[in-house]
Amino acid sequence: xxxxxxxxxxxxxxxxxxxxxxxxxxxxxxxxxxxxxxxxxxxxxxxxxxxxxxxxxxxxxxxxxxxxxxxxxxxxxxxxxxxxxxxxxxxxxxxxxxxxxxxxxxxxxxxxxxxxxxxxxxxxxxxxxxxxxxxxxxxxxxxxxxxxxxxxxxxxxxxxxxxxxxxxxxxxxxxxxxxxxxxxxxxxxxxxxxxxxxxxxxxxxxxxxxxxxxxxxxxxxxxxxxxxxxxxxxxxxxxxxxxxxxxxxxxxxxxxxxxxxxxxxxxxxxxxxxxxxxxxxxxxxxxxxxxxxxxxxxxxxxxxxxxxxxxxxxxxxxxxxxxxxxxxxxxxxxxxxxxxxxxxxxxxxxxxxxxxxxxxxxxxxxxxxxxxxxxxxxxxxxxxxxxxxxxxxxxxxxxxxxxxxxxxxxxxxxxxxxxxxxxxxxxxxxxxxxxxxxxxxxxxxxxxxxxxxxxxxxxxxxxxxxxxxxxxxxxxxxxxxxxxxxxxxxxxxxxxxxxxxxxxxxxxxxxxxxxxxxxxxxxxxxxxxxxxxxxxxxxxxxxxxxxxxxxxxxxxxxxxxxxxxxxxxxxxxxxxxxxxxxxxxxxxxxxxxxxxxxxxxxxxxxx
Amino acid sequence: xxxxxxxxxxxxxxxxxxxxxxxxxxxxxxxxxxxxxxxxxxxxxxxxxxxxxxxxxxxxxxxxxxxxxxxxxxxxxxxxxxxxxxxxxxxxxxxxxxxxxxxxxxxxxxxxxxxxxxxxxxxxxxxxxxxxxxxxxxxxxxxxxxxxxxxxxxxxxxxxxxxxxxxxxxxxxxxxxxxxxxxxxxxxxxxxxxxxxxxxxxxxxxxxxxxxxxxxxxxxxxxxxxxxxxxxxxxxxxxxxxxxxxxxxxxxxxxxxxxxxxxxxxxxxxxxxxxxxxxxxxxxxx
Numbered sequence: 001x002x003x004x005x006x007x008x009x010x011x012x013x014x015x016x017x018x019x020x021x022x023x024x025x026x027x028x029x030x031x032x033x034x035x036x037x038x039x040x041x042x043x044x045x046x047x048x049x050x051x052x053x054x055x056x057x058x059x060x061x062x063x064x065x066x067x068x069x070x071x072x073x074x075x076x077x078x079x080x081x082x083x084x085x086x087x088x089x090x091x092x093x094x095x096x097x098x099x100x101x102x103x104x105x106x107x108x109x110x111x112x113x114x115x116x117x118x119x120x121x122x123x124x125x126x127x128x129x130x131x132x133x134x135x136x137x138x139x140x141x142x143x144x145x146x147x148x149x150x151x152x153x154x155x156x157x158x159x160x161x162x163x164x165x166x167x168x169x170x171x172x173x174x175x176x177x178x179x180x181x182x183x184x185x186x187x188x189x190x191x192x193x194x195x196x197x198x199x200x201x202x203x204x205x206x207x208x209x210x211x212x213x214x215x216x217x218x219x220x221x222x223x224x225x226x227x228x229x230x231x232x233x234x235x236x237x238x239x240x241x242x243x244x245x246x247x248x249x250x251x252x253x254x255x256x257x258x259x260x261x262x263x264x265x266x267x268x269x270x271x272x273x274x275x276x277x278x279x280x281x282x283x284x285x286x287x288x289x290x291x292x293x294x295x296x297x298x299x300x301x302x303x304x305x306x307x308x309x310x311x312x313x314x315x316x317x318x319x320x321x322x323x324x325x326x327x328x329x330x331x332x333x334x335x336x337x338x339x340x341x342x343x344x345x346x347x348x349x350x351x352x353x354x355x356x357x358x359x360x361x362x363x364x365x366x367x368x369x370x371x372x373x374x375x376x377x378x379x380x381x382x383x384x385x386x387x388x389x390x391x392x393x394x395x396x397x398x399x400x401x402x403x404x405x406x407x408x409x410x411x412x413x414x415x416x417x418x419x420x421x422x423x424x425x426x427x428x429x430x431x432x433x434x435x436x437x438x439x440x441x442x443x444x445x446x447x448x449x450x451x452x453x454x455x456x457x458x459x460x461x462x463x464x465x466x467x468x469x470x471x472x473x474x475x476x477x478x479x480x481x482x483x484x485x486x487x488x489x490x491x492x493x494x495x496x497x498x499x500x501x502x503x504x505x506x507x508x509x510x511x512x513x514x515x516x517x518x519x520x521x522x523x524x525x526x527x528x529x530x531x532x533x534x535x536x537x538x539x540x541x542x543x544x545x546x547x548x549x550x551x552x553x554x555x556x557x558x559x560x561x562x563x564x565x566x567x568x569x570x571x572x573x574x575x576x577x578x579x580x581x582x583x584x585x586x587x588x589x590x591x592x593x594x595x596x597x598x599x600x601x602x603x604x605x606x607x
Numbered sequence: 608x609x610x611x612x613x614x615x616x617x618x619x620x621x622x623x624x625x626x627x628x629x630x631x632x633x634x635x636x637x638x639x640x641x642x643x644x645x646x647x648x649x650x651x652x653x654x655x656x657x658x659x660x661x662x663x664x665x666x667x668x669x670x671x672x673x674x675x676x677x678x679x680x681x682x683x684x685x686x687x688x689x690x691x692x693x694x695x696x697x698x699x700x701x702x703x704x705x706x707x708x709x710x711x712x713x714x715x716x717x718x719x720x721x722x723x724x725x726x727x728x729x730x731x732x733x734x735x736x737x738x739x740x741x742x743x744x745x746x747x748x749x750x751x752x753x754x755x756x757x758x759x760x761x762x763x764x765x766x767x768x769x770x771x772x773x774x775x776x777x778x779x780x781x782x783x784x785x786x787x788x789x790x791x792x793x794x795x796x797x798x799x800x801x802x803x804x805x806x807x808x809x810x811x812x813x814x815x816x817x818x819x820x821x822x823x824x825x826x827x828x829x830x831x832x833x834x835x836x837x838x839x840x841x842x843x844x845x846x847x848x849x850x851x852x853x854x855x856x857x858x859x860x861x862x863x864x865x866x867x868x869x870x871x872x873x874x875x876x877x878x879x880x881x882x883x884x885x886x887x888x889x890x891x892x893x
Contacts, residue, residue: 001775001777002775002776002804003777003802004776004778004801004802006793006794006796006800071793071794074793074794075793084770084777084778084780084793084802085793085794085802086777086778086779086780086791086792086793086801086802087770087777087780088793089780089782089791089792089793089794089795090780090781090782090791093782093783093784094782094783094784100794368784385780385781390661390678390681392683534785534786535785536785537784537785537786538784538785538788539761539781539783539784539785539786539787539788540662540761540763540788541661541662541663541664542662542663542664542665542704542707542708542760542761543664543700543703543704543707545761545785545786545788546707546708546710546711546786547703547707548785548786549711549739549786550707550710550734550738553734553735553737553738553739557735572733572734575699575703576703576707578699578700578703579699579700579702579703579704581675582667582675582676582696582699582700583664583667583675583676583700583703583704584664584675585661585662585664590675
């Protein structure tokens with residue numbers, strides 16, 4: 001590879017940001033001053049190229065310190081990693097949280113997604129923008145779902161520097177959001193994670209039992225409340241025994257696809273190619289979903305333990321925790337938990353003295369919903385654009401770095417703990433025959449007690465909404481997030497199981513339940529969903545790249561229309577939607593039409 | 608020149624296409640098998656010298672048991688597979704994809720696409736006059752070739768040809784996301800400030816004419832480009848001893864562009880700047 005670099009130079013601060021991650025450069029080939037040794041030998045090449053996966057952390061390092069990524073900074077990072085600048089530019093421009101144009105050091109992300117829009121985000125945005133005009137040193141950006149739906153409307157301030165500072169304002173007022181942006185260090189502290197769990201402390205919880213009970217920063221506290229008993233049991237059972245328990249438990253993936261976890265683990269474990277990798281998908285970006293955040297903030301050691309068990313069962317010695325970039329508190333809690341576990345021999349070369357080596361590396365996303373798609377996530381970690389790969393080959397065969405990889409989301413992994421502590425039969429007895437175990441639901445919108453609820457599979461939608469205190473004049477419920485579907489207020493008898501929702505012609509998806517009363521204008525909600533998919537499409541395949549745009553255009557045209565006036569565009573939407581579902585490469589394009597279709601068919605949105 | 612690759616004989620897989628039994632060598636794609644069986648499946652982004660990117664989704668076919676349609680260009684044939692190439696479902700997706708493409712970019716210089724639009728009864732106009740289009744001006748920033756991204760369907764072929772599949776220069780990549788995704792060099796700079804080495808292999812693989820010789824671009828603008836009046840002569844490049852084949856496209860006794868045969872075992876269609884663009888001395892008649 002004959003790399004060409006322009007003549008733009010990094011500033012001292014940009015160079016320092018990259019060097020803090022990669023160490024100082026050793027030769028002029030990678031940006032140091034020229035020395036006599038450089039005439040005789042070259043560094044870089046293969047050695048540096050193998051660190052390509054540090055491209056995303058490198059972009060974060062620059063963006064965190066400076067607030068944006070200049071040509072000089074990007075070229076310097078490329079020199080250090082032997083990455084072609086054109087490719088790095090393609091990666092830097094892929095993520096919403098990065099900018100390759102100069103911008104103020106502070107960015108205030110104001111959530112404009114479903115729950116926040118219903119809770120007055122447009123007014124909030126206008127108020128903030130009038131207070132923080134040009135020259136305020138703050139760039140106000142409208143953001144997709146920040147995962148703070150239980151406290152809508154929400155805003156997240158990120159102030160570049162060393163170190164980068166963040167502050168969350170939720171429920172946000174104009175004053176509080178402006179304060180968070182102008183002085184993140186003195187903004188009000190976020191309420192504890194338990195505030196998002198209305199059931200906190202209740203007996204009988206399996207997944208949420210420790211949230212609000214343990215100190216999320218204390219490993220000792222975690223162990224005092226049953227932590228690490230599941231891992232001990234895993235070591236007793238051996239890898240095959242763990243997989244058998246997980247298989248017998250009937251656990252299926254909680255990220256939305258509902259694939260049997262035991263089968264995935266088995267398929268990975270038996271691959272002859274090594275090394276095997278474990279990836280925890282914590283890129284929770286589905287609008288309305290915040291359960292993974294609450295687990296990571298309230299019970300981070302549980303995730304560390306669960307990842308250790310999954311890795312042990314599937315023969316992986318390295319685990320990547322891919323965390324969405326919009327979760328600064330979850331990042332801090334997990335970094336602390338991983339460091340604690342490492343210091344106490346629960347991660348590292350000899351986990352629990354069992355001679356098994358495993359460690360976790362946390363990787364931060366940078367604002368891209370598509371990176372929650374499992375193969376797009378691999379590309380993102382590897383330092384490429386977060387575009388999905390075509391399958392087959394499947395990740396269990398060729399996943400991260402082309403090696404067999406098991407990928408599970410946070411909720412799925414955390415379920416492994418009760419499976420091992422209570423045993424597969426007891427776990428499988430919870431829920432229904434085909435949907436076993438407890439399930440987390442993210443309830444938000446027109447309810448009195450929004451938050452995360454844990455219920456056994458089989459409870460009805462009505463049960464859940466009653467628990468959350470659904471308000472009068474319910475107009476619609478969105479199940480499964482933007483990729484899910486709407487149901488009517490007279491359909492609350494739908495059982496919350498995979499088979500029950502399927503029979504009812506809808507989906508459980510990632511467990512989102514958003515209630516909307518009749519004050520929420522439905523066409524505007526649908527427009528927001530269409531806008532979301534248009535923004536978040538990676539652009540790789542035609543049906544999704546152009547289809548999401550045409551969908552949004554048609555919804556704009558009929559925003560104020562009904563009946564015959566809308567019929568032509570609805571027919572067009574159906575035709576385009578069908579092709580998107582059939583011909584898109586990945587789930588994003590395949591589901592982008594679901595919610596709108598359900599609103600037309602079930603709610604009569606434009607009648 | 609046709610080259611018959613000699614190698615270990617491959618096993619034959621048996622499966623069906625449109626109900627008819629077919630046999631294809633192990634490793635063949637569905638598209639290979641369809642073409643061998645004399646069936647035409649349309650495709651835009653597939654290239655004979657590159658790994659299929661399956662981004663255009665025009666070649667989708669129905670495979671029994673698959674939840675969604677599958678891209679024929681990249682899905683490997685499997686024994687017992689039941690492939691249907693011409694169902695209503697597949698035709699519908701192709702039609703919509705053609706409509707989406709034709710409504711957003713300029714396909715006027717894309718070979719064959721007009722026939723497909725007719726065959727699938729695609730009506731790109733039905734998204735209305737306000738449908739978002741790329742609407743980009745051609746980038747003319749050097750004397751050798753022009754980038755007219757208004758014609759770009761983002762097939763990634765130029766990226767792959769410039770990158771690890773052929774040239775290893777990595778001068779271009781996709782930047783941005785979604786509908787705003789564009790082919791770009793680093794920092795979206797002019798080509799002259801980029802890592803481009805002007806091998807022109809990206810032009811060789813471009814399926815839509817988004818990348819073209821400056822000579823062709825200028826002649827099209829002047830209305831003098833006339834492919835029917837052109838002759839093609841394949842010869843050997845005289846610059847060095849490698850022996851690359853050049854196909855000279857000649858109109859009115861002037862070389863108007865240079866391509867290279869893809870079945871040539873030396874170059875597979877690739878050339879360097881001299882072979883691709885260094886033909887002016889031939890027609891210097893002063």
